[in-house]
Amino acid sequence: MLYNITNLIEQSAVRYPEKDAFKCLDDSISYKALDSKADQLASYLLDKGLIRGDRVAIFMNRCLDTAVAFYGILKSGGAFVAIDPFLPLERILIILNDCGIEHIVTTPAQTRKIKLITQKAPFLKSIVGLSENLDVKTVSWEAIFSRTLDDYSPARILEHDLASILYTSGSTGMPKGIMHSHHSLLSLAKLEADLHNLDNSDIIGNFAPLHFDQSLFGYLSGPLVGATTVIFPDSYVKLPASLSALVAKENITIWFSVPLILIQVLLHGHIEKHDFSALRWIRFGGEVFPVKQLRQLMLKWPHAKFINSYGPSELARCTYYILEKPPETDDPIPLGTVWNNTEFKILDTDDQPVNNGEPGELVIRTATMMIGYWNRKELTEKSFFKIEMAPGYDHIYYRTGDLVYENEQKELMFLGRIDRQVKLRGYRIELDDIEAILLKNELITEAAVIVVKKDLEIRELEAVVCLADGAKINADDVIDFCKLFLPSYMVPQNITIMHKFPRTGTGKIDRNKIIELLETQTL
Template sequence: MQLLSQIIEETSQRQPHKEAFRCRDRSLTYEILNEKSSGLAALLQGHGIGVGDRVAIYMPKAVEMAIGVYGCLKAGAIYVPVDPGLPTPRLASVLRDAGVSAVLTLDRQQKQLMEVLPELDLELQVIVGLPTLNENSIATVPWESLPASSDYQSPSLTENHPAYIIYTSGSTGNPKGILHSHRSGLAYARLAAETYQVNSGDRLGNFAPLHFDQSTFEFFSGPLAGSTTVLIPEEYMRFPASLAKLIDDEQLTIWYSVPFALVQLLLRGALESRDLSSLRWVLFGGEPFPVGHLQKLMKRLSSATFSNVYGPAEVNQCTYFHLSQPPGDDVSSIPIGQIWPETSGMIVDAACQPVPPGELGELLISSPTMMTGYWNRPVLTDAAIVELPQDGEVRKFYRTGDLVRESTDGNLEFHGRSDRQVKIRGNRVELDEIELAILPLSGIEHVAAFATSDPSSDELHVVVFAIVSDDDLLDTSRILLESRKRLPAYAVPSAIVIVDSFPQTTSNKTDYVAMERQYRETVVDDLS
């Protein structure tokens, strides 16, 4: 197998009537998914869309997502998942940067799509999923009207052909597309399926949106193993108790999400009224998991193995750390673990020279799961991918920008981002280190640190937003006291703000940019 599209073709031969994807009360067997994705590929080809062309998938969770992903791949096109909640200017920026030739959508997205089309200087060939647009010359085709699968002609592709582009979800600047090939996507699908022992009896919960790189686990590793993937609608993400009921009702066996979602499930999911014993493996990644919450969740889900999964979208995944027992009270953070198979890592200094054992440095990764590069960003690509000697040969490494240290037991410890390093009065301060210092305090649910400038002096200082479960902490003096015990004076936050929730990016990660804006618009303005 060399192509991602072959996953569905081969699995449909082995188990045609097995449920492949489901969402709400709709589902697709592998046989039907294979036929419908071939029909979509034939439709795209009929409109002149083929190898290397970009096709946007712009829709909320629905089984049509799976048809869209595999239909694009079969046609040789590059699928571009787009957040359905993007504001119009950001949507236009992504579609324009990718240069899409077609859009796969649902009728509920019609209003926003019609708003953005006049802003695009693109020659869209077809929109799948909308009724006829009388005021527009673009061809439209309902999902029910796809051609027969027999009309599909398999293109000539190799593993190095591009397969998909994941756009980063930054709140400022231009979007940046991460381009993966069939080779890198398939390598990740295989390694993840092997590492987490995915099998045909598993039921995977797809929590991550399609435009977030975690989704490739359920869309590729699941079908590779012949398992069933349950797409979790967006509304369930906002109501933890409903999410817990869905996990129970669907008897999910493997879960993968950011820690924030699991913390909300623990705190607000009414887990005592649900039977989640079907979960055998819980994967989390994307940000640190507060240890106290992890302890409680692991005790609640005692039959599951937990794994801290690490890897930027540029390499899909590159390390893991398995936990079969809850971490001890003396543990302050969870390691990102060991480099996974077929992958090499280096910890280097600013000059890309290896640091001595136990020293802090930037993690570099060489892996078959690594991206081809940034879409239409050759300068960024050249800066991110470097060639270095290792074990007698020259290899390509991706510069993660993450600071790690190898512990005496061989596990890698995450110590924040190199670009989350700021200077306070001339002293280097790691914002992630401040978070890790405050998190162990009893009564702290979640904490986020960011740097902002004083409007009166432009002096940079650190502010911490905290979610607490102990009313005693509403008086932040106790948190500040503990901070002074654990941090050098220059790194102690100048302000701690108690909040009910954190702003989130579209990938459900903490949105530090929105958080700083919220602070400046409320607290700072109130003081000025």
């Protein structure tokens, strides 16, 4: 019976023992090997005193062992916290502290960064995956994989147990951790497999890193049906000529990524040179796909079905829209309709359902709903919209913060945000988060971060700051300061120093005026 996500590989290890579960370049691992290696990692963590629900970090670049880390941590009863190894040290430490990490699972390629982390994280008890000895206990992958499982008894895992915490930009300068249970992730695995009629002949292209929840499709739905998931290393994802050659070579049948990667492949991937006939589905999500480029790509790959996928990480995914043919106009692509096991409402500012076709905030009730934000009870409560069906029995919806309306075809259309969250190159960014970091610098008295349109396609983050009297810092210093605390995609591309901010009538910073000044370069 399937009720937690470790059952996924256990089931496939019985049904398809020798089949490739995951592949990465020349490396591959069968379902049987993955299941037993995950057991070996779990047995080590349990020996080290891990208790069900303990958080364990995955600190890895994209490689085959991410699959072992993912399932090994879960099998131990732990919850995995995938950390972007490209984050600055300060932000990594905040996350480790916030959710009380004691064990990190990593790879030798991350040795340099792990050394820096261990110097500043005395609470760590062990590092898995390093061959080199550090002050903290380390154990190599070779040692893990030579463990015998004689004394190992698998953890008892219930479906509502914590499975993962995913950190995302928070609006206060502190990232917030989205908690998912085995139940919500298993629901996601089933819904996505169903959406694509996935079966064991499929080969899934996994372009997202583990700390980005698009990757859950390959890591969960693949094992559910016994398909093979191909993990694309970082260098391939960033170099479209190599990426497109590898997609063709691996005979990928299902592609799921942010639009940016597809656009790069369209523009620089030399599509004509390769055979993409195996592709059945092209699925994109995370941000809006510019229609012109989407049309071009659909004309190049007429045999594939294209699908827009939408959903905040708090519930992974919730709507989809299948494009039957290349769009004829440049009108935005709908978010579509909610998938199975999911319902929605569109609310006005008084939390009342809007009239047909009127805009409002989208709220979603679904099986893939998060448990809440780790350690943020109030924020969790604020993010839910509850309807009391009877005393003690609520229907709980997640407030997406996305402004939508329903068109005549009953499809949801995206209009924008009700707050200051933006999506840039697929990354979810709270502008307030960046401002909060800027204001941590004592020499900066005021800060406004905005998105500036450079041309039709390029949007960049820029910051305008006011300095304290006598402060002797320049724009580069401010950028360097940001780099200490923020992931690179959140560091403003440009800093403008102003003496005084334009204000609205009520004395608030006039951000629209600042955008206007920056776009017309009149500052």
